[in-house]
Amino acid sequence: MGSSIFPAISKTLNFFLALIGLMVLVTNCGERSTPADTNPERQDPEESSRLTFKLDTLAQQSPNCETDSSNCAKVNLVFPYAERGPTAMCVAFNRLQLKYLRGSLADVNGEEEKGTVKEIMNQFLEDYKELQGEDLPFSMPWSLETEGQVLYQNDKLVSVQLYQYSYTGGAHPNTFSTIWMFDKASSEPLQWEDLGVRTDTLEVIAEQAFRKAAEIPVGKSLEEAGFFEGEEFALPKNYGLVKDGLLLYYNTYEIAPYVFGPTEVIIPWADLKVVFETDQWL
Numbered sequence: 243m244g245s246s247i248f249p250a251i252s253k254t255l256n257f258f259l260a261l262i263g264l265m266v267l268v269t270n271c272g273e274r275s276t277p278a279d280t281n282p283e284r285q286d287p288e289e290s291s292r293l294t295f296k297l298d299t300l301a302q303q304s305p306n307c308e309t310d311s312s313n314c315a316k317v318n319l320v321f322p323y324a325e326r327g328p329t330a331m332c333v334a335f336n337r338l339q340l341k342y343l344r345g346s347l348a349d350v351n352g353e354e355e356k357g358t359v360k361e362i363m364n365q366f367l368e369d370y371k372e373l374q375g376e377d378l379p380f381s382m383p384w385s386l387e388t389e390g391q392v393l394y395q396n397d398k399l400v401s402v403q404l405y406q407y408s409y410t411g412g413a414h415p416n417t418f419s420t421i422w423m424f425d426k427a428s429s430e431p432l433q434w435e436d437l438g439v440r441t442d443t444l445e446v447i448a449e450q451a452f453r454k455a456a457e458i459p460v461g462k463s464l465e466e467a468g469f470f471e472g473e474e475f476a477l478p479k480n481y482g483l484v485k486d487g488l489l490l491y492y493n494t495y496e497i498a499p500y501v502f503g504p505t506e507v508i509i510p511w512a513d514l515k516v517v518f519e520t521d522q523w524l
Contacts (some may be wrong), residue, residue, distance in 0.1 A: 291397050291426050293335060294326035297390070302363050304370060307331055313381040315370035317363045319343065321390035322402060335400065335428035338422075343388065343404060343424040346420040350406035351386075369410075385409045393421070394484040399432060399522065400424040401482035401489075419504065421480040421491050434477070441477075448490060449475040455507045469498050469505075484524060487511045 300319040307314035321343055324332035340359060347362050357365065363386070370384045387407040394401040401423050409415040423432035434441070452458075452475065458467045465472045480491040492498075492505040509517075511524065518524060 244248075289397050290328075291331070292327060293324045293395065293400060295322040295334055295392050296325050297321070298323035300359065300363065302367060304367050310381075312383055313374065315367050315384040315386075317366055317386045319363075319386075319388040319405060321361070321388055322392050331426060331429055338424060338431060339402070342402070342420055342422050343390075344389070346404045346406050346418060347419070348384070350408045350416050350418040351410075382407075382411050383515060384411075385415075393482060393489070398426055399483060400426070401484055403482070403491075414500070417504070418493055419480060419491055421482045421489065423482050434481075437523060439517050440519060444517045445475065445477060447517060448477060448507065451507045451509045451513075452490070452505070456505060468502060471497075484508070488514055488517075 275466075295452065297320050301317065303316040304314055305315060311359075321339060323339070324335045326332070344357075344359050344362065347359065348356070364486070366384070366386050374381075385407065389405045389407075391403055392400060393403050401421065402418040405418070406418045407415055408417075424430075425432045425436065453460075453464075456467060456469065458469075464470045464475060476497075478490050478492045478496065480493065482489050482491075487508050487510040488506040490509070492507075494500055494502070494504050497505065513520075514524065
């Protein structure tokens with residue numbers, strides 16, 4: 243009897259399905275169409291480099307969630323995904339978004355960054371399964387969540403926030419926010435050095451804004467108010483340019499006890515004129 247033709251047909255079909263899937267991805271993350279009579283030289287730079295986002299979702303849960311919500315682990319990650327715009331730009335943004343999502347998931351769980359996002363999700367559910375195998379006298383649901391949003395976009399950059407929530411038992415959940423900026427020109431993240439800030443000047447202005455936001459009166463030290471544990475004021479790891487100016491974000495535990503929660507400070511654009519070495523970000 244001759245060999246079946248169905249395996250060959252199956253391989254061919256899978257190849258074309260994969261090809262179609264790739265074409266759909268490129269189409270969804272590609273150049274937007276413009277009218278034939280549009281003059282490229284007159285096109286608004288912000289419009290020509292603008293990215294359009296949708297909220298993408300990755301969700302997974304333990305098998306028994308539908309029958310017993312008190313004995314269940316769930317993962318639900320919602321984050322911005324660039325679906326329209328210059329192809330190379332939105333592909334680069336989506337690649338970096340997954341990198342920051344992965345790092346943020348590790349931070350909220352107090353672990354080193356390792357594995358893909360899917361692997362982190364699977365490990366979270368596996369850890370819960372191992373806990374349930376210990377025959378505890380009580381059941382407690384676990385949760386790992388992300389709420390992402392685009393904070394700001396102009397012709398030069400995109401600012402993004404990823405808010406993470408994790409509960410694995412204990413007195414309270416863990417929360418962590420990651421704020422990052424995407425440079426449209428280089429398709430890379432923007433760091434302090436890329437912004438060209440005068441660090442000494444920024445620290446002075448930022449401390450003044452911090453005292454105002456935390457309602458710390460003149461003459462009272464940051465340590466007396468419960469911040470920085472005797473250390474000098476420092477800029478945060480999470481920051482981004484937004485509609486109203488420069489957002490500085492200090493996570494819970496970063497500069498103060500848990501009861502203080504996160505601290506958010508915005509330095510208005512008017513106060514940033516002396517901070518940047520050039521006016522390219524103003």
